[in-house]
Amino acid sequence: xxxxxxxxxxxxxxxxxxxxxxxxxxxxxxxxxxxxxxxxxxxxxxxxxxxxxxxxxxxxxxxxxxxxxxxxxxxxxxxxxxxxxxxxxxxxxxxxxxxxxxxxxxxxxxxxxxxxxxxxxxxxxxxxxxxxxxxxxxxxxxxxxxxxxxxxxxxxxxxxxxxxxxxxxxxxxxxxxxxxxxxxxxxxxxxxxxxxxxxxxxxxxxxxxxxxxxxxxxxxxxxxxxxxxxxxxxxxxxxxxxxxxxxxxxxxxxxxxxxxxxxxxxxxxxxxxxxxxxxxxxxxxxxxxxxxxxxxxxxxxxxxxxxxxxxxxxxxxxxxxxxxxxxxxxxxxxxxxxxxxxxxxxxxxxxxxxxxxxxxxxxxxxxxxxxxxxxxxxxxxxxxxxxxxxxxxxxxxxxxxx
Numbered sequence: 479x480x481x482x483x484x485x486x487x488x489x490x491x492x493x494x495x496x497x498x499x500x501x502x503x504x505x506x507x508x509x510x511x512x513x514x515x516x517x518x519x520x521x522x523x524x525x526x527x528x529x530x531x532x533x534x535x536x537x538x539x540x541x542x543x544x545x546x547x548x549x550x551x552x553x554x555x556x557x558x559x560x561x562x563x564x565x566x567x568x569x570x571x572x573x574x575x576x577x578x579x580x581x582x583x584x585x586x587x588x589x590x591x592x593x594x595x596x597x598x599x600x601x602x603x604x605x606x607x608x609x610x611x612x613x614x615x616x617x618x619x620x621x622x623x624x625x626x627x628x629x630x631x632x633x634x635x636x637x638x639x640x641x642x643x644x645x646x647x648x649x650x651x652x653x654x655x656x657x658x659x660x661x662x663x664x665x666x667x668x669x670x671x672x673x674x675x676x677x678x679x680x681x682x683x684x685x686x687x688x689x690x691x692x693x694x695x696x697x698x699x700x701x702x703x704x705x706x707x708x709x710x711x712x713x714x715x716x717x718x719x720x721x722x723x724x725x726x727x728x729x730x731x732x733x734x735x736x737x738x739x740x741x742x743x744x745x746x747x748x749x750x751x752x753x754x755x756x757x758x759x760x761x762x763x764x765x766x767x768x769x770x771x772x773x774x775x776x777x778x779x780x781x782x783x784x785x786x787x788x789x790x791x792x793x794x795x796x797x798x799x800x801x802x803x804x805x806x807x808x809x810x811x812x813x814x815x816x817x818x819x820x821x822x823x824x825x826x827x828x829x830x831x832x833x834x835x836x837x838x839x840x841x842x843x844x845x846x847x848x849x850x851x852x853x854x855x856x857x858x859x860x861x862x863x864x865x866x867x868x869x870x871x872x873x874x875x876x877x878x879x880x
Contacts, residue, residue, distance in 0.1 A: 480507015
């Protein structure tokens, strides 16, 4: 049994931020009903790359959910959505601000229908002007938040992070908001509205970079792989590749000098404090890499690690997913997909209590795979569902030959 067993979530989200939020809730045991609009459902289904016609992008953030396919432009489809929301604990949507009100499922109307409902709205730049007028896309938020301005080097110019960090972070922060709202409901008996945005998430992640400007008036620059306020901390070249080193305090710096065989650096005025090392990091980097060039990455990882200095290899995605630490964290799991058979997916992002061997009980669903199951559970008769399917107001996926 998951921590959120008994919580019903109606999920009207698409692409990545909202689906990430609801997947996290589903992984914790919530019953997540993903309502997809006909004819094609979540646009992520059309985003490549594909594994035998199934979108890898879609499968990455929609496991453990049930899919209901409705024509929300029809009165029948819209009524079915409202019936599902009326019985839900949580409703999540990430349409452009103003859209759900036109659909008849805005926050005021739905909370009047269901006073215990936790109503979640995710957007790019907030629910009110001027941000509400902008479409919410990950790279736009990375750029406008200042994140890209501190990513990269002077040579590369601003760079986006190599994942959709704004979307993913908004899903994580949104899940925290849902859990907080459900806890508040235990005290008050009433639901509330939770709002999150890509811009808020990115500004939050700026952390000390933002605080440098707010407190000191300093505009952070681009430090590449170096830590912006501590050195040596970053990626350094070895004889055959690269490794990370992280000296977070003076004791770590002293231990690094010891394992590198350069105790004289401890008494060098250029490197006497972290501030000094930051001021002279170009020269210090050159000196460190001259030493590291005498051995391979593997050799240095063993030596530096034994000296209690934080370090690590720079792994590719395959190397990371096949690493013993990844296996120890159970971060690669298997599930039976409806058309693809047994497939590998990422594991849980957080563990609650004793490991639950049943946490991964569904792959990402096919479009409308659970329409009949969910609608009959909501009080529709089998005949009523059949009529909706025949009329095109709903769709039920069936396996070929089934």
